[in-house]
Amino acid sequence: MKHLVITVIGKDRPGLVETLSETVYQNHGNWLASSLSKLAGQFAGIVQVEVATQYVSLLSRALADIADLQIHIVEDDSKAIPITTLHHLTVTGNDRLGIVKEVTGKLKELGININKLKTDTQSAPNWGYPIFIADFQLELPAELQLDIVQDELEKLADDLNIDIDDN
Structure with a gap:
C-alpha cells in the first residue's frame, strides 16, 4: 500500500469535497485524513490517501482530471510513524x-x-x-x-x- 499526500486548490463551489471523495473511492483509494478550508473564495486542502500500488497512477490521473482544481500528489515514503508527545x-x-x-x-x-x-x-x-x-x-x-x-x-x-x- 502507498500513502499519498494530495494538495488541492481551486475556486470554491458546492460539491468539491464530494467530487474529491468520490474520485478517491472510485479509484480504490481510502481517505485517511484531511484538512480542507475555504480561504478568500478559494477551496484549499490537503488529503492523505492510502491506495494499493497498482492503483496509484489510475488515482493520480483521475484526480488530475477534476475540472478547475490544481492537484499536487506526493508519495509518503516514511516507513514508520515515530511516537511523539x-x-x-x-x-x-x-x-x-x-x-x-x-x-x-x-x-x-x-x-x-x-x-x-x-x-x-x-x-x-x-x-x-x-x-x-x-x-x-x-x-x-x-x-x-x-x-x-x-x-x-x-x-x-x-x-x-x-x-x-x-x-
Whole structure:
C-alpha cells in the first residue's frame, strides 16, 4: 500500500469535497485524513490517501482530471510513524504584522516541529480592533521543557497571550 499526500486548490463551489471523495473511492483509494478550508473564495486542502500500488497512477490521473482544481500528489515514503508527545499552543493578541513570523521563528530556534497550524482574526467589538488567534499542534524535542517554551514565547511581545499545554 502507498500513502499519498494530495494538495488541492481551486475556486470554491458546492460539491468539491464530494467530487474529491468520490474520485478517491472510485479509484480504490481510502481517505485517511484531511484538512480542507475555504480561504478568500478559494477551496484549499490537503488529503492523505492510502491506495494499493497498482492503483496509484489510475488515482493520480483521475484526480488530475477534476475540472478547475490544481492537484499536487506526493508519495509518503516514511516507513514508520515515530511516537511523539504532542502539545497544544494558542497565541492570542492584537492583530499586527509579523506575529506568525515571530512565533514560528522562535519555535524553529527551539527545535520544535509544527504539526498543525490554524490562524484566524476575529473582531473585538468592545475594543474596536481585530484579535489574532493562532492554534498550533507541536512536537517538542524530548529534552525541551514546556516552561522554557512558554518563557521564550512570552519574551516575543507584551501584547501576546501564550497558552501551552499537553494535548
